[in-house]
Amino acid sequence: MDYILDFEYLDKSFLPLVGGKNASLGEMIKAGIHVPPGFAVTTDSYSSFITETGIENKLFDILSNTPPDDMESLNRASTEIQAIINNASLSDKIKSAISDGYSNLCEKCSVDIVPVAVRSSATAEDLPTASFAGQQDTYLWIEGEDNVIDNVRKCWASLFTARAIDYRNKNGFPHEKVLISVGIQKIVNSKTAGVMFTINPTDGDPSKVVIEGSWGLGETVVSGSVNPDKFVVDKVVMETSEKTISTKHIKCVYDPENGGVRDIDVEEDIQSKCCLEDLEIKELVKIAKEIENHYGCVMDIEWAIDKDYSFPESVFIVQARPETVWSQRKKRSLIGKKSGSQLLMEQAMKRIRIPE
Amino acid sequence: MTDENAGRFPDPHEFKVPSELEGWEEMYPSHYLFSKERGEWESEQFWYQDKIHAPEPMPPFDLIFQEAWQIALSQYTTRVFCIPPAQGIAQRMVGPYMYICAIAPPPDEIIGEKAQLFEKRVFYVFEHYNELWEKWLTKFKALGEEMKAVEVPKELPKFVPEDQVLPAPTGSYVSYDLIEAFDKLVNKMFKGWQYHFEMLNLTYLAYLMFGDVCRKLFPGISESAIGKMVAGAYVSMFRPEEELCQLSRLATSLSGVADILKGETTADQKISELEKSGDGKKWLEALEKAKDPWFYVSCGSGWFHHEGSWITELDIPFSYIKSYVERLEKGETIERSLDEVDKERDKTVAKYRELIQSDEDRDSFNNAYNTVRTIYKYAEDHLFWVEHWFHTIWFAKIRKFGDILVDNGMINESDDIFMFSRYEIPEILTEVVTGWALGVDIPVRGDYYKAKVDKRRKILKAASEWNPTPALGVPPEEVAEPFTIMLWGVTTDKVKEWLKGMGKTGGEDVSEIKGFASSAGVIEGPARVLKLLKEIMDLKDGEIMVCPTTNPSWAPVFTKIKAAVTDIGGLTSHAAIVCREYGVPSVTGTGVATSVIKTGDIIKVDGDTGVVTIVKKAG
Numbered sequence: 001m002d003y004i005l006d007f008e009y010l011d012k013s014f015l016p017l018v019g020g021k022n023a024s025l026g027e028m029i030k031a032g033i034h035v036p037p038g039f040a041v042t043t044d045s046y047s048s049f050i051t052e053t054g055i056e057n058k059l060f061d062i063l064s065n066t067p068p069d070d071m072e073s074l075n076r077a078s079t080e081i082q083a084i085i086n087n088a089s090l091s092d093k094i095k096s097a098i099s100d101g102y103s104n105l106c107e108k109c110s111v112d113i114v115p116v117a118v119r120s121s122a123t124a125e126d127l128p129t130a131s132f133a134g135q136q137d138t139y140l141w142i143e144g145e146d147n148v149i150d151n152v153r154k155c156w157a158s159l160f161t162a163r164a165i166d167y168r169n170k171n172g173f174p175h176e177k178v179l180i181s182v183g184i185q186k187i188v189n190s191k192t193a194g195v196m197f198t199i200n201p202t203d204g205d206p207s208k209v210v211i212e213g214s215w216g217l218g219e220t221v222v223s224g225s226v227n228p229d230k231f232v233v234d235k236v237v238m239e240t241s242e243k244t245i246s247t248k249h250i251k252c253v254y255d256p257e258n259g260g261v262r263d264i265d266v267e268e269d270i271q272s273k274c275c276l277e278d279l280e281i282k283e284l285v286k287i288a289k290e291i292e293n294h295y296g297c298v299m300d301i302e303w304a305i306d307k308d309y310s311f312p313e314s315v316f317i318v319q320a321r322p323e324t325v326w327s328q329r330k331k332r333s334l335i336g337k338k339s340g341s342q343l344l345m346e347q348a349m350k351r352i353r354i355p356e
Numbered sequence: 357m358t359d360e361n362a363g364r365f366p367d368p369h370e371f372k373v374p375s376e377l378e379g380w381e382e383m384y385p386s387h388y389l390f391s392k393e394r395g396e397w398e399s400e401q402f403w404y405q406d407k408i409h410a411p412e413p414m415p416p417f418d419l420i421f422q423e424a425w426q427i428a429l430s431q432y433t434t435r436v437f438c439i440p441p442a443q444g445i446a447q448r449m450v451g452p453y454m455y456i457c458a459i460a461p462p463p464d465e466i467i468g469e470k471a472q473l474f475e476k477r478v479f480y481v482f483e484h485y486n487e488l489w490e491k492w493l494t495k496f497k498a499l500g501e502e503m504k505a506v507e508v509p510k511e512l513p514k515f516v517p518e519d520q521v522l523p524a525p526t527g528s529y530v531s532y533d534l535i536e537a538f539d540k541l542v543n544k545m546f547k548g549w550q551y552h553f554e555m556l557n558l559t560y561l562a563y564l565m566f567g568d569v570c571r572k573l574f575p576g577i578s579e580s581a582i583g584k585m586v587a588g589a590y591v592s593m594f595r596p597e598e599e600l601c602q603l604s605r606l607a608t609s610l611s612g613v614a615d616i617l618k619g620e621t622t623a624d625q626k627i628s629e630l631e632k633s634g635d636g637k638k639w640l641e642a643l644e645k646a647k648d649p650w651f652y653v654s655c656g657s658g659w660f661h662h663e664g665s666w667i668t669e670l671d672i673p674f675s676y677i678k679s680y681v682e683r684l685e686k687g688e689t690i691e692r693s694l695d696e697v698d699k700e701r702d703k704t705v706a707k708y709r710e711l712i713q714s715d716e717d718r719d720s721f722n723n724a725y726n727t728v729r730t731i732y733k734y735a736e737d738h739l740f741w742v743e744h745w746f747h748t749i750w751f752a753k754i755r756k757f758g759d760i761l762v763d764n765g766m767i768n769e770s771d772d773i774f775m776f777s778r779y780e781i782p783e784i785l786t787e788v789v790t791g792w793a794l795g796v797d798i799p800v801r802g803d804y805y806k807a808k809v810d811k812r813r814k815i816l817k818a819a820s821e822w823n824p825t826p827a828l829g830v831p832p833e834e835v836a837e838p839f840t841i842m843l844w845g846v847t848t849d850k851v852k853e854w855l856k857g858m859g860k861t862g863g864e865d866v867s868e869i870k871g872f873a874s875s876a877g878v879i880e881g882p883a884r885v886l887k888l889l890k891e892i893m894d895l896k897d898g899e900i901m902v903c904p905t906t907n908p909s910w911a912p913v914f915t916k917i918k919a920a921v922t923d924i925g926g927l928t929s930h931a932a933i934v935c936r937e938y939g940v941p942s943v944t945g946t947g948v949a950t951s952v953i954k955t956g957d958i959i960k961v962d963g964d965t966g967v968v969t970i971v972k973k974a975g
Contacts, residue, residue, distance in 0.1 A: 200575070200576055203575040203576065204575070205574050205575045205576045205577070206573075206574065206711045206712075206713060207574040207576070207577060207708060207711050208574075208576050232576060234576070234577070234578065234581060235707070235711070236581065236704055236707040236708050236711075237578070237580070237581045237584060237704065237876070238876070239578055239580065239581070239873070239876040239964050240876075240964040240965070241576055241578055241873070241964065241965070242576075242965070243964065243965060278878070332714070333714045333716040333717050334572050334573055334714070334717055335569060335572055335573065335716070335717050335720045335721070336716055336717075336720065337716045337719060337720060338720045338723065338724075339723050340482070340723040340724060340726060340727030341475075341479050341482075341727075343565050343568075343569060343720065343723065343724050343727065344478070344479075344482070344561065344562065344565050344727060345471075345474070345475065346565070347561055347562075347564055347565035347568060348439050348440055348442075348471075348474055348478075348561060349440050349441060349471065350441075350564075350568075350836065351441050351461065351834040351835070351836040
C-alpha cells in the first residue's frame with residue numbers, strides 16, 4: 001500500500017489512487033512539461049484514515065440521516081463530519097509517510113522548509129464531464145510538516161462541505177464512492193500567474209491560445225476576483241491578435257503574519273502595467289501547444305511565473321485538465337462538404353451587409 | 357465642414373472645392389464630373405476617395421489608367437464573367453482627387469441570369485490557370501513589344517527626307533505619322549488594361565472565398581495569416597530584386613567592380629568608371645541584359661508619370677546594389693530564400709489544417725485552398741508586367757511626344773505634356789502638324805498652352821495641400837463587389853471612422869493611429885517620413901519607415917528598417933507580404949500616417965494589433 005506517491009511516479013493510470021489533478025501532473029512531468037515538484041497523498045491514505053479510525057461508519061451514519069434538500073440539516077451534518085475528521089489523529093504510518101514526503105521535497109528544493117500548496121484531487125473531480133471544480137478546497141503557502149498534515153486533513157474534510165454533499169446527492173454520486181487524494185506541491189513564488197485555454201473560449205476558435213494573467217498567485221484569476229490581462233495568440237503564426245491590459249487592483253501573496261496567503265493591493269505604478277513579457281507569452285503558448293498535443297484535446301491550464309528563477313526556468317505549469325465547455329459541444333461541421341466550385345459560387349453570390 | 361455635417365457625408369453636387377482650385381474642371385473629361393443629368397443617381401451612390409490608385413492630385417494625362425480600369429474591371433464583373441450580384445466601379449473627379457463607388461446590385465432577374473453564366477464561364481479559368489497564364493504572359497509581352505515598336509517621329513522636318521519622295525512618294529508623312537503613333541499608343545494602353553483584369557476579378561473572388569472558409573473554421577484568424585497561406589514566392593514582382601542580388605554577386609567576383617559600385621558617386625559616374633576595365637565592361641553587359649524587363653520597375657506605384665523608374669533613375673537601383681555589395685562583403689546573405697518562403701507557407705497551411713476538427717470541414721478547406729492557391733499568383737504576377745513594365749514603356753514613349761511639343765514651342769518641358777488629358781493632346785498635336793503643314797512662320801498657340809500648363813500645375817499644387825472629404829453621398833447597405841471589399845476594405849468600421857471625421861475641423865492632436873496588423877512584432881524607434889522613393893537616401897539604419905505605400909521597387913529597403921507604417925495597403929498587399937518575409941513589423945493602411953507622424957517622432961509600431969503610437973514628438 002502506498003500512502004504517498006511522488007508526482008514523477010504518476011501517469012493517468014494512477015487516477016483511482018491519486019485523483020485527476022495529481023495524475024495529470026504526473027502525465028505532464030512525463031511529457032517534459034515544467035511542473036513544480038511534489039507528491040500525492042493517495043486515496044489509500046484517506047481510506048485507511050476513515051476505516052482505521054472508525055470514522056467511516058460515523059460519517060455515513062450522519063449522512064444517511066440527513067434529509068437531502070434541507071440546507072439547515074446539510075449544514076449541521078457537514079459541520080459535524082468536518083469536526084470529526086479534523087480532530088481525528090492520523091495513524092503513525094500515514095503520518096510518517098507524509099512527513100517523509102515533505103522532508104524529501106524540502107531537500108529536492110534545497111530549502112529547510114518549503115512552502116507548498118495542499119490541493120484536493122478527488123477521483124471524480126477532474127473527469128471531463130463533471131465540472132466539480134471548486135467544490136473541494138485548496139490551501140496555499142503551507143509550511144512545515146505539522147501544517148501540511150493539518151491541511152491534508154482539512155482537504156479530506158472538504159469532501160463534506162454542505163455544497164459537496166448536496167452536489168453528490170443531486171447528481172447521484174454515492175458518497176462512499178468518492179475518494180480523495182491530496183497533492184502537496186511546491187508553491188510557485190509567483191510574480192505573475194493565471195490560466196490559459198488551448199481554444200478561444202469566446203468563440204471556440206481552435207487556432208488560438210487565450211491567456212489570462214495577473215500579479216501574484218493565480219487564485220485571483222481562477223476565482224475571478226481580479227480583471228486579468230488577456231492575450232489571444234494564434235498557435236500557427238504565433239501572432240498576438242488581442243492584448244488587453246486591465247487595471248489589476250489586487251494580488252494574492254504570502255501572508256507572513258498569519259501564514260497562508262491573503263489578497264493585498266497592487267502597487268499603483270504596476271496596476272496598469274502588462275503582467276507578462278512577450279517572451280513569457282510565447283513560451284506559455286509553446287507549452288500550451290505541447291500539453292494539448294500530449295492530451296489530444298482542448299486543455300484548461302494553470303500557469304505561474306516564478307520570481308526566484310530566470311526565464312525560461314521561471315515558467316511553471318501548475319495544473320492542466322481537459323476543458324469542459326467546448327469539448328462537450330458536438331463536433332459538428334462548420335462548413336460541411338463543399339467543392340471548390342460550390343464555395344466559389346457561394347462567395348460570388350454574397351452580399352456583405354453593412355449594418356446601421 | 358461645420359458641425360451640422362457631423363454624422364453624414366455631403367451630397368456630391370453640393371460639396372464645394374476650395375477656391376484655389378478654380379478652373380480644375382477643364383483638366384478632366386466632362387463625363388468625370390458630377391453632373392445634373394445624372395444627378396439623382398449620383399446622389400444616391402456612396403463615393404469614397406480612392407487612396408490606393410489616386411492618392412495624389414491627378415495629373416490630367418495620368419487619368420488614362422483610371423479610365424481604362426473603370427471599363428476593364430467593371431466589364432469582367434458585369435458582362436464577361438458575370439459575378440451575379442456585383443456590378444462595376446464608377447469614378448468621378450472632385451477637384452483633382454478621384455472618387456469611386458461600387459454600384460449597387462442589378463435587379464434579381466439579372467442576378468439569376470448572371471448566376472447561370474457565371475457557373476458556365478468561370479470554372480474554366482480555375483481549372484486551366486497555368487495554361488492560361490502562359491498564354492496571357494505571351495500575349496501581354498507581345499503587346500508591350502508592340503508599344504515599344506511604335507515609332508514616334510523625332511521631329512517635324514523642314515522638308516520631308518528624300519527617301520519619302522523618291523523614287524516614289526510614300527503617300528503619307530510625319531503629319532499623319534505623329535497622330536497615328538499617339539492614337540496607337542492610347543489604344544494599346546486600353547487594350548493592356550483589358551488584359552490586366554482577365555483573371556484579377558476571379559483571383560480576388562477566390563481569395564475572399566478562402567478567407568471566408570478560414571474565418572468560419574477559425575473565427576479569430578488574422579488577415580495576415582490568411583495572406584501567408586496564399587502568397588507565392590516565385591512571382592514576377594520579386595524578380596527585379598533578385599536581379600539586383602545577382603548583379604551584386606557578380607560584382608564581388610570581378611576585380612575592381614565591387615569597389616567602384618560601393619563608391620559615393622552617381623550611377624552615371626560609376627558606369628563611366630566601369631567602362632574603363634575589361635571586368636567592368638563584363639559587369640555592364642550583365643547590367644544591360646538585366647535591364648529589360650527587370651529594371652522597368654516604377655519607383656512608386658506605376659500610376660504617375662513623375663515617379664520615375666529604375667531605368668530613368670539608375671541611382672536608385674545602384675544604391676541598392678551598393679548596399680548589397682557591402683553586405684556580401686560582410687559575409688551576409690542578401691537573397692531571400694524563396695524555397696524557405698514556400699516551405700513556410702506549406703507548413704502554415706498544414707498546421708491550420710491539423711486544427712480542423714471535422715473531416716468534412718477539412719476536405720472543404722482543402723478544396724477551398726486548392727482553388728485559390730494556383731490563381732492567387734496572378735495578383736502578384738500581373739502587377740509587374742502591367743503597372744511596372746508596361747507603364748514604364750508608356751511613359752518613355754509619351755515623353756517623346758513631349759519632346760516634339762517642346763521643339764515646336766507648345767510647352768516648356770517634356771513632362772508638361774502630362775498636364776493635358778488624352779483628349780486634348782491629339783488636338784495639340786493636330787495644331788502643331790497643321791502649323792507645320794501651312795508653312796513658315798505660321799503662328800501656333802504656344803503661349804496659350806504654356807499658360808494652361810502653368811495654371812494646372814498651380815491647381816495640382818494647391819490640391820496637394822487640401823484634405824478632401826473622405827466620402828460623399830449615402831453609405832451602402834450592402835457590398836457585393838469583390839474589389840471594394842478586398843482592396844479598399846470598405847467595411848462598417850471604415851465608414852464609421854469616416855463619418856466620425858465629418859463634424860471635425862481637423863488639426864487635433866493625434867497620438868494613436870490604427871491600421872491593418874500586417875506583419876507581427878512590436879518595435880519602438882525614430883520615424884522617417886518618406887513621401888517619394890528618392891527620399892530613401894535619407895533613411896538611416898534602424899529607423900521606422902513611414903510612407904504612403906510601399907512598392908516592390910522599395911523591397912531592398914526592408915533590410916535597413918526596423919518597421920514600416922503606411923497610409924495605404926491591405927494585408928494582402930505587396931507591402932504586407934514583403935514585411936512578413938523580412939520579419940519586419942508593419943502596420944499598413946492607416947490612411948493618415950504620413951500626415952500625422954513627423955520625421956524624428958519616436959513611435960511604437962505594434963504589428964500584432966495594428967496600432968501605431970506616437971510616444972514622443974520630435975523637437
